Amino acid sequence: MGESELLKKFQLAGLSEKKAKETLKNEAVSSNLSVVLDEALKHAPSGLSKGAGNLLYGVATKVKKQTLEHLPLLAEYIATEKIDSDARLTAALEYLLHAPGKSVDRKKFEAACGVGVVVTPQQIAAAVQKLLSENKAEMLEKRYQFNVGMLLAAMRKELPWADGKLVKAEMDAQVLSLLGPKTDADNAPVQKKKPKKEKTETSTKAADASGDTEPSDGAATITDLMKKVSFHKPGENYKTDGYVITDNTMKHMENHLKQTKGQVRTRFPPEPNGILHIGHAKAININFGYAAAHDGICFLRYDDTNPEKEEEKFFVGILDMVKWLGYTPYDITHSSDYFDQLYEWACELINKGLAYVCHQKAEEVKGINAPPSPWRDRPAAESLQLFHDMKNGKIDEGAATLRLKVTLEEGKQDPVAYRIKFVPHHRTGDRWCVYPTYDYTHCLCDSLENITHSLCTKEFQARRSSYYWLCNAVDIYCPVQWEYGRLNMSYAVVSKRKIAKLITEGLVADWDDPRLFTLTALRRRGFPPQAINNFCAKLGLTGAQIVIDPEMLESEVRDVLNVSAPRVMAVLEPLKVTITNLPSDAPAQLEVPDFPSEPQRGAHRVAFGSEIYIEASDYRAAEEKGYRRLTPGQSVGLRHAGFVIQLEREVRDASGALTELRVTCQPVAAAAKPKAFIHWVASPRPCEVRLYDRLFRHKNPEDAAEVPGGFLSDVNPDSRTVVTALIDGGLRAKVYDKFQFERVGFFSVDPDATEQKLVFNRTVTLKEDTGKN
Secondary structure, eight states, X not given: OOHHHHHHHHHHTTOOHHHHHHHHTOHHHHHXXXXXXXXXXHHOTTOOOHHHHHHHHHHHHHOOGGGGGGHHHHXXXXXXXSSOSHHHHHHHHHHHHHSTTSOOOHHXXXXXXXXXXXXXXXXXHHHHHHHHHHTHHHHHHHGGGSOHHHHHHHHHHHSTTSOHHHHHHHHHHHHHHHXXXXXXXXXXXXXXXXXXXXXXXXXXXXXXXXXXXXXXXXXXXHHHHXXXXXXXXXXXXXXXXXXXXOTTHHHHHHHHHHHHTTOOEEEEOOOSSSOOXXXXXXXXXXXXXXXXXXXXXXXXXXXXXXXTTOOHHHHHHHHHHHHHTTOOOSEEEEGGGGHHHHHHHHHHHHHTTSEEEEOOOGGGSOSTTOOOOTTTTSOHHHHHHHHHHHHXXXXXXXXXXXXXXXXXXXXXXXXXXXXXXXXXXXXXXTSOSEEEOHHHHHHHHHHHTTOSXXXXXXXXXXXXXXXXXXXXXXXXXXXXXXXXXXXXXXXOOOOHHHHHHHHHTTSSSSTTOTTSOBHHHHHHHTOXXXXXXXXXXXXXXXXXXXXXXXXXXXXXXXXXXXXXXXXXXXXXXXEEEEETTOOTTSOSEEEEESSTTOGGGOEEEEEOOSEEEEEGGGBOSSOOTTOOSBBTTBOEEETTTTEEEEEEEEEEOTTSOEEEEEEEEEEGGGSOOOSOEEOOEESEEEEEEEXXXXXXXXXXXXXXXXXXXXXXXXXXXXXXXXXXXXXXXXXXXXXXXEEEETTTEEEEEOTTOOSSOOEXXXXXXXXXGTTOO
């Protein structure tokens, strides 16, 4: 049927021309609406009422794929006005969803939908009167500020088949009788609290599957966020869009619920071939966070199906980072735990004619439009023998694969399920020389572990159909796959392969180089795990891929460190200052608060004397407009010391370089108020300070148009600077301790630090210094 004919047909259903044109843009809704209209007109040849048209449109938009076969039934009941309200339609769709794929028992169906049930005005009046009586005291107190919507919702439960307009009219009449007409006080607007302004600038485009949450306001945790996500409830897998129903679906679901007792189960399934990065932090928070939000459990399952790239340090590092972020797995499992079962299922698929051994080379099957395999229709017995030969090492590596007879959403046909690798496995040794792929493994392992919600990033949406197909092909419980948008960072690469290349090229030191966005690198740089979790919560849960500027993550880091990192004084560019008239009774030590705005949180002692060091940038030899620190004509205060200093003279070496300042001092109370107070150190100890900037010069170093030479050519040569700084000699610190160097930034003790020499990494600059010269 042409577009113009469909347009006319949709208008017959009561749609406006504009609404009909909008509907035509949605292929699925258009198809559904066309079907129900054709079926409805068979039962109402003289035409449809406006109400019936609206309900048919509701069917077209609300029906799920699992119940499409029942469109004629729904159309019949609407056309004959047996289903004549939204409430009855909702009940009908719910009933059909609970009994998918089965012939409908019309008596039970009609009972569920309230067909023929008449609710009289007297029943409505009695039910409203009862509700108002139960809430009378609160209503008299709050009057018209009382939430009547709550009562209307209760009425829908009490009398689901009552006419909504009649219920509303009766409710309004009885409320007026109880409270009387509105007074001026009743009409006064309610003062509402202004919502906290959203700081984040992330995409909130709806995901195809997930029913998105908005980014949080910053106060919410990932658990709070996950409580708002509209995923399916355990045991209601069949209600999700695209879920495939078989004759055994409900039997497997019943067995699944017996084993889990309705508990939410998720899993975090990383490949142990590299260190986790910031994108994995989002995945960890979503998987563990969703389980925590619903009193469930989350597995850590290593996807160890590629022994060529797996190393012990990656297994250890992954668990370390999960725990660092504050999560404890319910159990630690491996895909290799299930190799025997996976192999048996592969043999079963071959026997069913759903898998075959193929001899095409890897380069031949790359891409979407790869040529079909000439071995696709070989006899099952032949494929089974060849698969056994593959397992027993009788076929060379690369000479054969096992492929599945399924087409992915993206159009790729017959994905590989097993390949030959003559490489010993980290856990199983030399027992296997055929290893399953991720596409084959993860859905079956999800089933074995009774996972309820298989949460993954959006690129796996193209494999959702094969996920369901594979579980159903071996006739086992099938979890539900939900996708969310992956997280990428500007001025960074997170690909394990590319990070490994940066390491081998000597452009970064290792996986924990603080310029990277691996989790070990962020920990080493001093990012608190709480800040990373807060960052993930603020992103919300959407289906849109998002690219975040590092500044957003750094802002979260500042917020956490600002209330947790004690203040100390350190000088990164030391300039010696001698106070020529320091009073003899000046204290040799001062007590300095760890948190100046909260002195009750503790203090530490620092040395003080006539010889101190200040930042070289805190002195200008010439007067400069807007410069508020020390100059020949401008005094400056010393933080925490109680003195104001004034330049007496400069000391320069033979080359003219400034080496020292001689100054005089006055107590703060006796001096003119200085324009600024500066930090300083006395009796200091030297320490190494590593200052970091962005690793790449361009926002997207992987964009060929932006960076023609590739990401390796875009590395910023000034991304790491090492200086020898001076810090209070009495400071004692251990690895990963975090401090705010007053007026400088936040710093963390590096693992390279020793008792003899402290080493600090600059975590982030102070927020208020951003953009200043």
